[in-house]
Amino acid sequence: MEGIIGAAIGAAIAVLGGWFGAATQSRREHAAWLRDRRADALILLQTVVAGLDVAAGDLLDAQSRSEEPGLSRRDNELLDEELSGSRKRLLALSDRLIDASSRIAVLGPRGVVDLATAVTRAPRGSEERSVALDRLVAAYAEVLRLPEEKPGWRDRLLSAWRIPSR
Secondary structure, three states: OHHHHHHHHHHHHHHHHHHHHHHHHHHHHHHHHHHHHHHHHHHHHHHHHHHHHHHHHHHHHHHHHHOOOOOOHHHHHHHHHHHHHHHHHHHHHHHHHHHHHHHHHHHOOOHHHHHHHHHHHOOOOOHHHHHHHHHHHHHHHHHHOOOOOOOOHHHHHHHHHOOOOO
């Protein structure tokens, strides 16, 4: 009888151990999946916001050139085409921004969208933009659990947001 009880206890421990191991593995896989989806969403957000920044700069540049006196008819036509193209790019990027923001809203954290917006609203080259950029990168690091000691990740994120001024 003792052998049966011992075998039953051993089997119960094995079953519980297997269940605990499976549950732990499932949590790890879900956490990794969520981190990967968040990384994809943040990269999309970063790409779209940077694209919006460039497209807005192109539009403003074309608008200021269109106001110059003495432009030929051909120059005006070219500028009109450029303005139209810039507006179309802005509209397309605005749609992608909604998609990226929706992904962040679903996957979390919501505050990253606000931080990215703060970066885009700050004037290029300003201290305000630099501070907003540092906050955004810190949020990326926290959300994605990037280790401080891993070299280069912070610089790569910062460089992706540094858009050459015209």
